[in-house]
Amino acid sequence: MGDQQPNPRSDQPGPEQEPVDNHQAEKLAFENKMLRAVLDSMPDNISIKDLQGCYIFDNSGHARFLGVTDRLQLVGKTVFDFLPAKIAARFHAEDLQVLRSGEPVVLSVDESVDREGNKVWMSVTKMPLRDENGEMIGLVSTTRDITARKKAEEQLARYAAELAEKNAQLEEDLKAARELQNALLPQSFPVFPSSVSPQASSLQFHHFFRPSSGVGGDFFHVFQLSDFLAGVFICDVMGHGVRAALVASILRALVEEARACATEPSSFLETVNRGLFRILNHTGLTMFVSACYLVADIRRGELRYANAGHPAPICVHQIRGSAEPLPLCGSKPDPVLGIFANPPYHSASCGLSAGDTLLLFTDGLFEVEGAPGQYFDQRGLLRSARQLASGCPEELCQRLVAEVQRFAATKDFADDVCLVAMEVDHLLKN
DSSP, rough: TTTTOOOOTTTTTOOOOOOOOOOHHHHHHHHHHHHHHHHSSOOOOOOOOOOOEEEEOOOOHHHHHOSSSSSGTTTTOOOGGOOOOOHHHHHHHHHHHOOOOOOOOEEEEEEOOOSSSOOEEEEEEEEEEEOOSSSSEEEEEEEEEEEEHHHHHHHHHHHHHHHHHHHHHHHHHHHHHHHHHHHHSSSOOOSSSSTTTGOOOEEEEEOOOOOOEEEEEEEEEEEEEESSSEEEEEEEEOSSSSSHHHHHHHHHHHHHHGGGGGTTTTHHHHOOOOOOHHHHHHHHOOOEEEEEEEEEEEETEEEEEEBBBBBOOOOEEETTTTHHHHOOSSOOOOOOOOOSOOOOOOOEEEEEOTTTEEEEOGGGTTTTSSSOOEEOHHHHHHHHHHHHTOOHHHHHHHHHHHOOOOHSSSSSSSOEEEEEEEOOOOOOOO
16 A cells, blocks of 8 residues: 555646646737737838748738738738739849848838839848747848838939029020120220320220129229220129129110210219119119229329229329329218119319329229138228239239238138229320
């Protein structure tokens, strides 16, 4: 009796059985459910295939993409069962590449179709799936629909192409406008008196002209009023670019229309202002123009001038080696052109001697920023003109421009620049 062993109860695990842990099974089921919920909530389409390319798992996004409502319909099937043969073959070839090489394909962009047959673009990542021993057992594929982004890129590319075409046309238009604007400037200068050669002329001219953006609002003109009277007009239209250039071209016509009163500076500016005000008033644009006009009498040795809000010209005396701005008629310049209908303009006068050079310029020549805290202003320009007083008009212009460019932080001008030099070589006898 003592040698007998008790029979095992039928509900006790035998030597071949593992104890059943209900709590662990419930925990595992819950974790699988949570993992499925997480995967289904992701915007990406996720699927797992076996080594033969058959689906064994997918999330709800992938199922919707393939048009499958019951995931069991997908298990055991391949991409060929859902997509057109040509696209399916490309996807399958990528699968085989990953399965054979063991190397992932990351963020490739593939063209596909949705279940309605519309072209879509997918960003695809394919990774080999391995077991705990490192053996390859399948393939994990993650795809994201980037159709909206791709369409946006294609739209941007079309816009860019259209913009490039329009820019090319604009460049052609600006080139033509630049050539037309240059044609409006004096192509040669008159001689005084008209019977002599340019080298023997009593007045010698030189100019520097550079718009900041292909075309600009600076403009100048030289009149031969008689054998001993020369008129020089310079102006600067508010702003720069095409709009300023258009106003400058209007001024060219107005200046020619005012030629009848060009011997009297104040009357000349009043006439130009009336015409400009009338035109600008009809457009509704708020534009204005600074201008200066002078008349040189090389027989009497006299200079008469009027100023409409423009930087005062500088008279360089070569013989004395000095330079000074032309004094205003009053405490300040008269109003700019184009703002008021009939403002009064006043003429001033001063003597003119052989060896004098008149410098007329726009503010782009001296409103220049240099190193931090440094600024080239009218006083700096006057100082430079005094230092360069002994040069001829061409040399004086070239050296002034070069000096300002050396000072500039960018080594160039940021605004339209116009500089006109008129040298009195000799006075004419009465």
